[in-house]
């Protein structure tokens with residue numbers, strides 16, 4: 022078995038988990054999902070979901086990972102000897118490949134925009150031209166696949182050189198910077214004419230605009246954004262030291278992640294209304310709106326460059342954590358060497374990501390329920406794999422896992438004071454998470 026290290030400091034551990042959580046899910050996907058689902062009411066459901074499911078499931082993954090210091094499969098075997106719960110790991114691996122498949126295509130778009138910003142082509146156009154600019158990118162198979170492949174090469178190069186830790190260290194500087202830049206952009210957006218309309222859209226809960234599909238989308242978005250349901254945080258927390266407070270860390274990750282998502286919304290929606298872009302534009306939303314924002318800022322060229330660079334690093338720390346799921350599994354469960362495990366993971370990822378990148382052009386006539394392959398992967402990853410994975414994790418820790426393990430992990434073997442965290446956690450895991458997810462699926466499958 023590969024030698025397992027640990028994070029040197031509590032900050033290191035949290036920074037890595039935040040690095041995984043904060044990424045395109047917050048900056049690209051949250052605004053587009055909020056836009057498609059009517060804004061305010063979606064966000065309210067999203068925040069409730071973070072409180073009653075997100076934080077409890079993060080904590081559950083932390084408990085599984087840190088109590089065993091192993092990957093998901095070995096952890097489940099150890100925690101429930103002789104039982105077949107470990108088979109759930111295969112769902113996690115499949116889920117992680119699907120996420121990274123569509124996610125790296127968007128990372129590819131980010132690199133193209135970074136490039137366009139660098140050569141000065143991003144500034145000086147009308148909103149309509151920004152619309153065509155994005156269309157011309159996604160309808161070009163060469164560009165779409167090319168940038169995606171370039172991103173993946175960088176991702177796996179970082180991993181094979183063993184410099185993820187270096188990247189995480191860089192991200193520890195970049196993340197706070199991203200935060201500050203988001204605030205600057207928010208202020209700028211709020212000063213735009215008509216900004217009030219965007220704020221109202223974002224924060225006024227109009228429940229008539231929210232469908233049951235929207236509720237499911239809010240749950241899926243929360244799970245994707247927090248990186249839960251596919252054992253990513255099990256892998257990370259398996260390296261945590263035994264004296265960190267899991268409940269504090271879980272709350273910190275969730276709060277920071279949610280703040281970045283809300284700030285992205287405040288940055289995007291005033292501009293959406295001010296520049297007359299459709300809030301329901303979907304995955305293309307931020308790519309149509311951001312250039313218009315940069316354009317009317319003084320020093321727009323540098324803001325654009327800096328912004329896409331920071332987003333690029335935020336995405337890289339997320340894809341590193343995603344790729345680590347199958348890689349750790351192959352190393353520890355199939356006794357592969359690290360280079361071999363990386364090679365296998367990279368091969369599968371390249372195939373899936375290429376198919377996703379081609380789904381806007383060469384493969385765009387392959388559609389199911391009006392969704393192309395990219396949209397299907399995007400939808401399946403969060404609304405099916407991560408949600409069901411989260412459900413399994415909740416039920417496992419809430420109902421099946423020995424309560425002593427839960428108690429020990431929450432109190433660090435009795436060294437931390439027992440608080441209301443444990444009863445709250447158990448109540449959410451046992452009742453709220455399973456019942457709500459179950460009802461949404463019943464509703465959507467037409468049974469109720």
Ligand code: PFF
Pocket residue numbers: 041042043044045046047117120245246247248249251253254339340342343
């Ligand atoms: N949470 C990341 C984001 O919001 O961009 C995406 C992600 C990373 C999902 C790692 C799942 C995962 F395991």
